[in-house]
Amino acid sequence: MTENKNSHQICCVVNCNNTYKNTNNTIFYNFPNRSYQKDLKFKWIKAVNRLDDNGKLWLPNPRSVICSKHFVGNKHSNDPRSPSYVPSLFPKVYKKKLTDSNQADERKELCFTVCKCWHSSNSASTQACIPFSFLNHLNSGSKPIPSDKACGVDHRKSLSCLSCEAFHGFESIKNEKSLKDITGTFFSVFNILLKLMPNVNRLVVSNENALLIFLMKLKLGLTYSSLAVFFGVHRTTISRIFTDTLLTLSVKTKNLIFWPNKRTISVLLPEAFKKNYPNCRCIIDCTELKVEQPNTVEHRVYMYSRYKGSYTVKFLVAITPNGMISFVSKCYGGRSSDSFITNDSGFLALLESGDEVLADKGFPGIKTTDENVVIVMPPFLHNGRFSEDEILETYNIASVRIHIERLFARLKTFGILNKLTIDYLPFIDNIVHMCCVLTNMQAPIIKQ
Numbered sequence: 001m002t003e004n005k006n007s008h009q010i011c012c013v014v015n016c017n018n019t020y021k022n023t024n025n026t027i028f029y030n031f032p033n034r035s036y037q038k039d040l041k042f043k044w045i046k047a048v049n050r051l052d053d054n055g056k057l058w059l060p061n062p063r064s065v066i067c068s069k070h071f072v073g074n075k076h077s078n079d080p081r082s083p084s085y086v087p088s089l090f091p092k093v094y095k096k097k098l099t100d101s102n103q104a105d106e107r108k109e110l111c112f113t114v115c116k117c118w119h120s121s122n123s124a125s126t127q128a129c130i131p132f133s134f135l136n137h138l139n140s141g142s143k144p145i146p147s148d149k150a151c152g153v154d155h156r157k158s159l160s161c162l163s164c165e166a167f168h169g170f171e172s173i174k175n176e177k178s179l180k181d182i183t184g185t186f187f188s189v190f191n192i193l194l195k196l197m198p199n200v201n202r203l204v205v206s207n208e209n210a211l212l213i214f215l216m217k218l219k220l221g222l223t224y225s226s227l228a229v230f231f232g233v234h235r236t237t238i239s240r241i242f243t244d245t246l247l248t249l250s251v252k253t254k255n256l257i258f259w260p261n262k263r264t265i266s267v268l269l270p271e272a273f274k275k276n277y278p279n280c281r282c283i284i285d286c287t288e289l290k291v292e293q294p295n296t297v298e299h300r301v302y303m304y305s306r307y308k309g310s311y312t313v314k315f316l317v318a319i320t321p322n323g324m325i326s327f328v329s330k331c332y333g334g335r336s337s338d339s340f341i342t343n344d345s346g347f348l349a350l351l352e353s354g355d356e357v358l359a360d361k362g363f364p365g366i367k368t369t370d371e372n373v374v375i376v377m378p379p380f381l382h383n384g385r386f387s388e389d390e391i392l393e394t395y396n397i398a399s400v401r402i403h404i405e406r407l408f409a410r411l412k413t414f415g416i417l418n419k420l421t422i423d424y425l426p427f428i429d430n431i432v433h434m435c436c437v438l439t440n441m442q443a444p445i446i447k448q
Helices: 035-048 092-123 132-139 176-183 187-196 207-220 224-231 235-252 262-267 297-303 338-344 388-411 422-440
Strands: 028-030 065-067 280-290 310-319 325-328 356-358 374-376
Touching (some): 176 187, 176 207, 207 224, 207 235, 297 310, 310 388, 325 422, 356 388
């Protein structure tokens, strides 16, 4: 776009009389005309929203200009992420006038469509019921229902779309079940997280939709491109919203994964633990998440897991006896052993004298600083068979350790953990943390 200082040129926006001659410090921009700027040019035309005398969308000529008063900050930006990339400031009177005329035209077109569909259905000897609410909607002169493009169905081919609702982000979530299906959370949790979001004046999406994008990405594991289709913005915008929300909420929810004191653990100890493990402080285990093949040989060696036979990241989780996540380590390459992660993660420093920690056989190399800390593991097989006491001990440990396996099963319902790509790795600790936070905010694993 080039600056145009021709005093005979007038800003193309209706009700704007700015020219180079009668304004100071105002810049005039030609519409984008290069071959690679077709999409941007259309966005400018759509933003201006001007109609010709024949009612069709106005198209600029090579000399058409728009003044800088219609851009945020009074200056056009070449950065697609900037709010001043496309003109957005227009006279309210002009927009209202266009809206009224457009609605009248759209009502006429919709009435024609309804009549045509009704005639077609009668000709085919079928009965199609048009909702009275829809007809009243047309007659009342209110805002028309979403257009063909909005709902993705051709109204001229099917009457079923007359009662459909296009996806409009958070506004389309009408009940708890809908929210639970696409985010794994309820409104109570959603509102808590929303209050933790910064009050950013987003021109693209609202805070509610930014949080919805973030939660849908975690729960469903959708690609950025898929979410871009749902919310009608560019995939890079979706990526930026997800990353910004992830980093913000990771900091704000840091204390939602915490280490309870011994008295709290004792008071909330389930009946299943009181007989055999009354001093149990937590249950620990490591879990692995598959990742696509790393780019470098060094990373491949570090992340290859012989147990899984693929490239993985691995982290340690500790849960209280009542099933709450109380500790999550950072993520390690799949090559790291359970014992190494436990010793390196700082978990052992949290234990106190007299604590019992339930673990499986993958933690033989744990070294605690306090000799009174007991690591309870199933007995190892000797001489080809278990004794009666060893069988009973194995059963007792398994009967309570099963809760951490249930926790992992719940954690892995977050689709993003099942489709880890290389671009997630810089944020993998944050992603795992947020999945654990959201898991803690669900109903308890042990109903007692």
